[in-house]
Amino acid sequence: MAAKPPPKGTDSFTPILPLLPRKSIKGMDSSAKRRNSHFVDAHGRWKSSLELPDVAAVDSGQALELIKVALAADPSTRSDTALHLVYKWMKDNCKNTMIFGSSHDYIGREICRQMRLIKLPSRAMLIRQGDTGDRCYILIDGLVDVYCKDDSHILTCDETTTDLQYNVVKVTTDYGEYKATLGPGAVVGDVVLLNPSARRNATVIVSKRTTECCLVYLGRVDYVRLIRTVSMETSHYVQAEVLDYMYLFQKWPTADRMKLVAQMRSTTFRANDYLYRAGTIATTMFVLVSGEAMERQNFNLLESSRPLASKHNAAEVKINIELMLLGPGEIANEHAFLKANQVGAFDIKAVTDVHALCISRHMFECMTVSDKDFVQDMYLKLVALAADRDDYRRERLEFGSRYPDAHVAMCVGLRYTDADLVRMRCALGRGT
Known part of the structure; x- marks a missing residue:
């Protein structure tokens, strides 16, 4: 033409x-x-x-x-x-x-x-x-x-x-x-x-x-x-930035962090939704990207108004103890996830709207079989972190059971982060 x-x-x-x-x-x-x-x-x-x-x-x-x-x-x-x-x-x-x-x-x-x-x-x-x-x-x-x-x-x-x-x-x-x-x-x-x-x-x-x-x-x-x-909330690069500041992933190369984030499922919880219910099988561990969640444990305590009262006259008191407040950049549900029976004794409930990344059991097992140094470093840190958190939870439970009327609530400004627990662990001479 x-x-x-x-x-x-x-x-x-x-x-x-x-x-x-x-x-x-x-x-x-x-x-x-x-x-x-x-x-x-x-x-x-x-x-x-x-x-x-x-x-x-x-x-x-x-x-x-x-x-x-x-x-x-x-x-x-x-x-x-x-x-x-x-x-x-x-x-x-x-x-x-x-x-x-x-x-x-x-x-x-x-x-x-x-x-x-x-x-x-x-x-x-x-x-x-x-x-x-x-x-x-x-x-x-x-x-x-x-x-x-x-x-x-x-x-x-x-x-x-x-x-x-x-x-x-x-x-x-x-x-x-x-x-x-x-x-x-x-x-x-x-x-x-x-x-x-x-x-x-x-x-x-x-x-x-x-x-x-x-x-x-x-x-x-x-x-x-x-x-x-x-988008700012669901893109891989923002989620990978969360891992950049996490103690567990300090030694991970950027490319491997991006690959890990790409395999994670992104999910959201509204305020008062449960991330995990006590007594159920834990199939997922969470990395919080935004929002806050609270670990709570409920149990019944026998109490008597008279010191010499019989066991039949004792009253049953229900105690709700706030164990730990979790925020952005922290792992949630590692307690039940790492246990042999995969069952935890406390609930994890969203305090605000929560955006989290999910690590399934299959993904975790495939990831930890690697013999790469940074993967093994992450696994050892996770096990040590879980042990430190369990010690802290036991202290909270012991205090709550001994003094049920003196319940101390967890405060947003006073919660311990993973890094705080690591520093306390080093100060006590337990190593990293």
Whole structure:
């Protein structure tokens, strides 16, 4: 089909469809591999993300070339090592944008996974003022010029995004007053990610001082889908942050914590719901993400108003003892979970709305059979913590049974955390 003539009153453009050759590390020559030995091994494979040096400590030219290779690859096949490199560069260079400025590392890496690389020649138009669009652009290499003119002289239309066509403009065309020249790390068009009705407020053209400009773009659909799927209460990265501050998981690598959280089932309890009922089989152990829960034990005590009264004249008194108040970042139901008969003697009841992660018995058994040092460290700490908690509960029960009228309630500001119990254990000379 013949191309449609341009509408009257508009400039003539030469359509350009940038073609990106599929690059890979294997296709790099030996000299390039030697230059990039910080990130690839002798066989041309990406190194593990744990072995990567700080991007700032590596030659900027080497890092930039590898970033281009990583972004040119298909998003679904990008390795964690490549994402680490791209994200570090983005975070260091794109500081004045909402995309990376306020995002968590997990979201930032997933955003980098969705980015796609394009290459444009000199004088190619990236954005035209007044158009609507759904893409944000980040400069990787090269320069772009920004122009702006009076709104009354703007012809608006929708950007064509189906075939990635960008247009080379004539040097003599007037696009308004020159505003600035932007370089690597600059972000343009990010307003449209969250506002579909927003129109471009400036024209952006590849500078004539640049022979080829490398950019990445992020579509609104990918960005919104990603933000929606990682809510603040149920996303893996927030839940993994809880594990970061837990004494039990201090020695766990970040990747293993993320894998563990991905296997946990997220659940919520309303205030006054029971996480566990006394006398039932314990099938789940909980990691509290938010909210508070109370351990309570009820038992009947025979009491007499006269010291020499017979056993038949004794009155039965029901005592409700609050054993322990549990909060965010603490384990719940480890007492019954670790017992041989899997039955506990006290209830665990939500004081407020509780969001928790569930560790099933099958998951716990599969996890603890590992001989990795950090797994065994976690198991030993859990057993020691359970023993310390049992000692504390026995003291509470003994006090409550001896002095039922002097019941002392647990207070939010006076509860012992797992870390407090560990410090007390060390102070008593019982070790860690």
